Structures are given as C-alpha cells and as structure tokens.
Amino acid sequence: MDASTPTPVPPPGCPAHALGGRVPLYGPEFAADPQAYYAYLRHYGPTAPVELAPGVEATLVTDYPTALQLLQDNGSFRKDARRWRAFQEGLIPPDSPVAPLLSYRPNAMFSDGAEHARLRMAITDSMARIDTNRLSRRTEQISDYLIAQFGSRGSADLLGDYAKMLPLFVFNQLFGCPADIGDRVFFGINGMFEGVNAEKAAEVLYGAVGELVALKRNAPGDDVTSWLMQHQVKLTDAEMVHQLALLLAAGAEPMRNLIGNTLHRLLTHDDYAYRGGLIDEALDDTLWENPPIANLAPHYPASDMEFAGQWLRAGDLVLVSFAAANSDPALASSRQTGSNRAHLAWSAGPHGCPSKDPARQITVTAVENLLNRLPDVELAVPDDSLTWRPGAFSRGLTVLPARFTPITVSPARTMVRDAAPARAEQAAAEPSPERTGMWSSFLSWLKK
Numbered sequence: 321m322d323a324s325t326p327t328p329v330p331p332p333g334c335p336a337h338a339l340g341g342r343v344p345l346y347g348p349e350f351a352a353d354p355q356a357y358y359a360y361l362r363h364y365g366p367t368a369p370v371e372l373a374p375g376v377e378a379t380l381v382t383d384y385p386t387a388l389q390l391l392q393d394n395g396s397f398r399k400d401a402r403r404w405r406a407f408q409e410g411l412i413p414p415d416s417p418v419a420p421l422l423s424y425r426p427n428a429m430f431s432d433g434a435e436h437a438r439l440r441m442a443i444t445d446s447m448a449r450i451d452t453n454r455l456s457r458r459t460e461q462i463s464d465y466l467i468a469q470f471g472s473r474g475s476a477d478l479l480g481d482y483a484k485m486l487p488l489f490v491f492n493q494l495f496g497c498p499a500d501i502g503d504r505v506f507f508g509i510n511g512m513f514e515g516v517n518a519e520k521a522a523e524v525l526y527g528a529v530g531e532l533v534a535l536k537r538n539a540p541g542d543d544v545t546s547w548l549m550q551h552q553v554k555l556t557d558a559e560m561v562h563q564l565a566l567l568l569a570a571g572a573e574p575m576r577n578l579i580g581n582t583l584h585r586l587l588t589h590d591d592y593a594y595r596g597g598l599i600d601e602a603l604d605d606t607l608w609e610n611p612p613i614a615n616l617a618p619h620y621p622a623s624d625m626e627f628a629g630q631w632l633r634a635g636d637l638v639l640v641s642f643a644a645a646n647s648d649p650a651l652a653s654s655r656q657t658g659s660n661r662a663h664l665a666w667s668a669g670p671h672g673c674p675s676k677d678p679a680r681q682i683t684v685t686a687v688e689n690l691l692n693r694l695p696d697v698e699l700a701v702p703d704d705s706l707t708w709r710p711g712a713f714s715r716g717l718t719v720l721p722a723r724f725t726p727i728t729v730s731p732a733r734t735m736v737r738d739a740a741p742a743r744a745e746q747a748a749a750e751p752s753p754e755r756t757g758m759w760s761s762f763l764s765w766l767k768k
Contacts, residue, residue, distance in 0.1 A: 405635030496543030
C-alpha cells in the first residue's frame with residue numbers, strides 16, 4: 321500500500337483499536353459481514369493480527385499464495401498443538417470457547433512427520449474404499465427419510481430439519497453405528513458444536529466411539545470403522561477412538577454448512593436455473609465465496625522466523641482464512657480463466673481434507689434429491705433477514721426457513737440391499753420403544 325492510499329477503517333462495530341490493533345473474528349458484527357473484515361485485514365499485508373475469542377490471539381493469513389505456501393510448508397511450521405506457546409504459558413482461559421477445537425488430541429490433524437503419514441495413510445486408504453454408488457443410494461434414502469418428517473407441512477427449516485441432520489445420518493451408516501451408539505454420537509456432536517454443555521457432549525461422543533471400537537473388534541463389518549481397524553498400520557484402540565472422533569466431528573460441521581450454504585445460494589440466485597450444471601456450479605461457487613470452514617488450519621512456527629513480512633515467534637498460533645484467501649482480489653481475473661475448483665475450501669498440502677470426494681458427492685445428492693422432491697421450494701423470509709452463526713471458524717446460517725407445496729413421501733426402501741448386511745450387528749442394539757433418538761427412529765423407519 322503506497323503513501324497516497326488511505327488506510328482502511330475497521331468495519332462498523334469492529335473494536336480493533338481497543339484490542340491494540342487486533343481484529344475480533346467473533347460476535348454478531350463479524351458474522352453479519354465477514355468479507356468487510358477480510359477487506360480491512362488485507363491492509364496489514366498477507367497476514368493480520370486477529371483475536372479468535374476474548375484473550376485468544378492469532379495471526380491470520382488472508383492472501384491466497386501465502387496461504388498455499390503455509391499449507392504446503394511442513395518444514396518451517398508444525399501442526400502439533402502442544403507447541404502452542406500461549407496455551408502452554410496459561411494465557412488461554414480454560415473456559416475459552418475455542419480451546420476444545422484447538423487443543424491437542426492424538427489424531428492426524430495434530431500430528432507431524434512420520435506419525436502424521438502413518439495416521440493419514442490409514443484414514444485415506446479406508447475412506448477410499450467407500451463405494452460411490454452405494455453412498456449415493458444411502459444419501460438419497462436418508463434424504464427421503466428427513467423430507468418425510470416435514471414434507472406434509474409445506475414448510476421447514478432446511479438447516480435444522482435437513483442440512484444439520486443428513487451428514488450425521490450418513491456418517492452413522494458409513495461408520496457402522498448401531499442404534500444406541502448412533503444416538504449418543506448425535507448427541508455428542510450436536511452438543512460440541514452448539515456449545516451446549518460441550519464438555520459433557522465431548523465425553524458422550526468419545527465414550528460412544530470407544531464402544532463402537534470395542535464392538536467392531538469383536539464383530540467387524542463392511543464399514544469405515546472396520547476398514548480403519550484392519551488397516552496395515554495396526555491402529556491401537558486409543559488411536560482408533562481419536563481418528564474416528566476426528567472424522568465424525570470434523571466432518572459433520574463442515575457438511576452441515578456446505579449443504580446449507582449451497583441450498584441458500586440456489587434459493588437466492590435465480591440465474592442458476594438458466595444454466596447447465598445447476599448444483600455442481602452452485603456448490604463450487606459456494607466453496608469459493610462462502611466456504612463452510614472460514615478460518616482454521618492451525619500451524620505453529622518451529623522456530624522464530626520471518627514469514628510474509630512479519631516476525632513470528634516459535635509456537636505462535638497461525639491460521640489460514642480460507643474465506644479471505646478465496647476472495648483475494650488478485651484472483652478475480654484468474655478465477656474466470658482457470659479451474660473453478662482451485663479454491664482452498666478443502667485446505668491443501670499434507671493436511672488437505674481426506675474426504676473431499678465423498679463430501680462433494682453427499683452434498684450434490686442431498687441437494688439434488690431435495691430439489692427433485694420439492695421442486696417449488698423457496699425462501700419463506702427475505703434473504704436479508706437471515707442470520708449467520710457467530711464464531712471465528714465456521715460459516716453457517718442459524719436457520720433457513722423455506723416453504724413449498726406439501727407432499728407425501730412414500731416410504732420406499734431405495735436401499736434395502738444395503739441395509740441387509742447390517743441387520744446382524746443392528747440386532748444387538750435393536751431400537752426399543754423407550755429409545756427416541758433420531759438414529760434409532762431412522763433404523764425403525766428403514767425396517768418398516
């Protein structure tokens with residue numbers, strides 16, 4: 321920025337000056353218009369000083385080339401959160417809302433070097449075994465079940481009634497969760513991300529996953545849990561629990577937002593209806609302009625260093641803003657002529673998302689089936705009245721109210737062939753009348 325260019329002022333409501341120049345990435349003002357914040361952050365250069373929550377400071381990468389450089393540099397930067405200096409020095413409040421997501425756990429997300437390669441190989445190889453045709457049928461069946469719950473009303477919250485629930489159902493099937501375990505996985509993941517008694521929710525999630533691991537040790541099935549367990553790297557039960565919890569929890573929140581944000585885009589941009597590749601194009605545009613995870617990919621300098629013109633100390637928390645990098649003004653022209661999938665929404669480098677292909681397939685199938693079943697669906701409220709969930713990491717709506725012509729969904733079993741092999745392991749946890757969990761209800765519906 322040259323001397324003749326005026327320095328941008330913080331967006332309305334941004335108390336950056338009061339924070340010593342750090343820009344807060346939380347609160348309703350940031351949630352309402354994050355792009356205004358990213359535009360302001362760019363005046364610092366490729367990186368900017370931010371506050372993720374009260375008392376939690378970080379450096380945020382907002383520039384696309386710099387973000388790519390960071391994500392691909394596993395020599396200068398580490399992922400092991402035990403290096404986080406502020407946390408180790410007791411500077412992070414124990415009740416900080418961001419601590420559960422950033423604190424170290426022994427999984428692939430927080431590992432480096434040979435250990436990361438080992439854990440990542442097991443995850444990647446196991447996810448690669450997913451049958452794409454079977455996944456589409458499973459997703460469509462779950463979509464039918466969810467639509468059947470609200471179709472006759474003629475209205476629904478497409479986020480709470482659909483986008484939030486569908487990934488959890490799909491993952492429970494992919495990972496072979498019987499009814500009682502699946503219900504607790506639902507409770508745990510929802511509680512962790514909603515912030516409702518999050519510590520208890522995490523305890524329930526890890527307890528349920530531990531039981532799933534024990535179950536699959538004795539009775540393996542045709543599912544990701546069993547494939548992960550049978551992998552040549554020979555994960556211990558403790559390692560299994562942490563990798564499964566990572567896959568289940570880290571998959572549910574982005575998928576919820578991706579389905580919701582894509583539906584929002586389709587319902588607010590009429591021009592998609594007049595172009596080919598309706599859903600695929602809307603999905604790619606969403607990943608560019610409204611990615612489900614806006615800011616994350618925590619990294620820590622291995623030593624004191626200069627990076628992108630800024631001096632960093634060993635153990636400083638550095639994050640990537642996928643949302644800011646994707647909207648980098650320097651990309652505007654190249655995006656028009658280059659690949660529409662060169663965004664960073666799936667991250668990049670050795671820690672790039674290992675499940676992007678299944679995630680894309682689930683999203684396309686979920687959105688397509690909903691639009692086919694509810695062809696006249698539309699927003700029930702003005703677009704500018706919708707609100708977005710606050711927080712530094714995720715980008716998702718609070719609700720997505722819609723209306724449509726009421727329908728009756730036939731309880732046709734589009735996946736009876738897929739359900740049959742799982743009957744034996746489900747029988748041990750047959751939903752009893754007193755069980756009212758969502759996963760139990762779905763399994764009961766499946767067998768009608």
